[in-house]
Amino acid sequence: MRLHDYQESAVRFALASFRDYGGCGLFLDMGLGKTLTTIAIMDIWHAMHPESRFLVVAPKTVAVNTWPDELDKWSDSHRLDYAVACGAKPDPGKRTEALEAGATVTIINQENLGWLDSHVDVWPWDCIVLDELSGYKSPTAKRFRLLKRRRGNLSSAPGRSRHGRPVSWVLGLTGTPAAKGLMDLWAQCYLLDGGHALGSTLTSYRQRWFVPGRHNGDVVYEWLPRPEAYGRIMGAIAPFCLTMLARDKLPGLPRRTVIDHMVAMPDDTRTAYDAFRRDKWMELDGAEVSASNAGVLCNKLTQFTAGCVYPDPGMDAPVMRLDDAKLDEFDRILQESQGEQILVFYQFRDELARLKARYKGMVHTTDEPGIVAEWDAHRVPILATHPLSSRFGLNLQHSGHIVVWLSLTWSLEDYTQANARVDRQGQERPVQIHRIIEPDTVDARKLSVLAGRAELAGAVMEELRRD
Structure with a gap:
């Protein structure tokens, strides 16, 4: 395979990060060829370590289509055989068959990680690729906790861990590592380096670089970064996280x-919208519509801007078109x-x-x-x-x-x-x-939120880029 110069740089960076940190984050803009770059990384690693096996975890569509398509497309340029373990829940036979194939690369979708964890006690994979690493930004999610436990094998002696062989490295791929803010980074980076850069617990990460924002007593709804947090967090993860921007690499x-x-x-919709935003309840066409909390209210207001309102659950009534x-x-x-x-x-x-x-x-x-x-x-x-x-x-x-x-x-x-x-x-x-967009509605708030998050996400990507 012939890689672009920037892809070759990403390959070299990843291999060095595996050696020094046990993991790597490739934060590549969409369209820069993350899959092909990763195939090259696995092929080189496999040439150096023929006994190695790889587990690729990806969103279902990517696992079923993109990865097999790319591996087949470049089959003349690599020596990796693969199996796809993405059978549906009612019929896990395909998944089991894929595992029993003993392929160099096993591809599975995120939704089947729980099945894999319970089905295979001793993981035979030395290396894990997490395609769309941002899918693990929540430290309370089952998929994160599962991989955190498996990631712990990195520091375990071979044969002594409850789950068998230690993982040699973890590679995380994403174009949006901090889509909602700096809090997103801890869980993702933990899976890459085992917590060395940002702390071994989310609590320590918060205490070090954040202060409570919105809260109710001891319950904190929002954590705000300290003034020095951004620069120090970026500095901590820069040695093993690499950003590449499409505008730089694909001019x-x-x-x-x-x-x-x-x-x-429309006027009638506006009248109903304003009334519902104020009262959080109304009756439309004989059906009740209510909002018990802020999240439901936002969703209902978005429905108004779409020209339709769904009745409350349990109401035997159709969608009301406005x-x-x-x-x-x-x-x-x-x-x-x-x-x-x-x-x-x-x-x-x-x-x-x-x-x-x-x-x-x-x-x-x-x-x-x-x-x-x-x-x-x-x-x-x-x-x-x-x-x-x-x-x-x-x-x-x-x-x-x-x-x-x-x-x-x-x-x-x-x-x-x-x-x-x-x-x-x-x-x-x-x-x-x-x-x-409908002005003076929740639509305008969405524009503001997306713009703010894009500014922070862009700053993170800029900070970790290497020319």
Whole structure:
């Protein structure tokens, strides 16, 4: 395989980090070829240590499609055989068969980590690749606690650990290591170096670099970084974490333009929106709608901006449709696109239902078999998907360059990963990202949150880059 110069640099950095720190974080922008770079790392390591075996843990779509496709595509350039252990829960036979194959590389999806942990007491893998490391940012999540325990084998003598052979290294891949803030970094970096850089516990990490923000008595809802925290945290993880930015490494990528479409909320919807925000309860079409806490309130207000409201659970009532203001604006974008294919992101099933009702057979979804091939053949006028369903492993850059957000997400990671379905290496046209916004609503708050998180995430990526 012929790597780009920046990919060769990433390979060298990773191999050195494995030797010195037992782990490495490659924080590479979307489209820089994290999978190919990792294949090269594993191939070189395997050449030096033929007895080594690798476990690749990835989001399901990436595990089932991207990793096998890339390994097959570059099969003439590496000596790695692989097996995919991603069978569904009702039929674990495929997973068991993959494990029994004894392949050099075993690929499994994140959801099956618990099954793997209970099914295999003595892990035969010397090295672990965590594709989309940001999926382990929560220290209370089962998948983190499981890997933390397995990661502990790194310092155990071979044959003496309850789980068998020690892990030689852990490689973490992501383009968004701090999507929500610096608190996200502790769990991810712990899995890379065993807690040496940022502390062995989340409590010690907080005490060292954070102070309580919003709290109620002893319950802290938000931790704020101390003034010196950013620089010191970046300095602590820089020896084993590497950032590369697409704008630096792929200067030939077409530019990206973000276009915000400000659409006035219809008067009737505005009246209901303001009343619900104030009272947190109302009756619509004979059905009750209420918000018991701030999270539910935000979700309900987002429904209003989407032109629909879902009744409370247990109510025998249909979704209440309020208006099609955003769909009308989408229609204008569609007309102006002059036949170009459009990737549209929605948040609620009712948005998808109304898209299908309005545009009939023009609307397709990402769960359809062979949808990428159909898209590349220009037979999909509108491809509709939820950002959580398509943020990984869906490469649409060869035949589309227009993205529309009917309803924005709060998550910077979901937002950037979703846009990267078309805004990535191989794209030859300027990317357009259209965001349909209703001013003076929760939509405006989402824009502010995404901008703030993007600023911090960008600063983290800048700090860890190496020219």
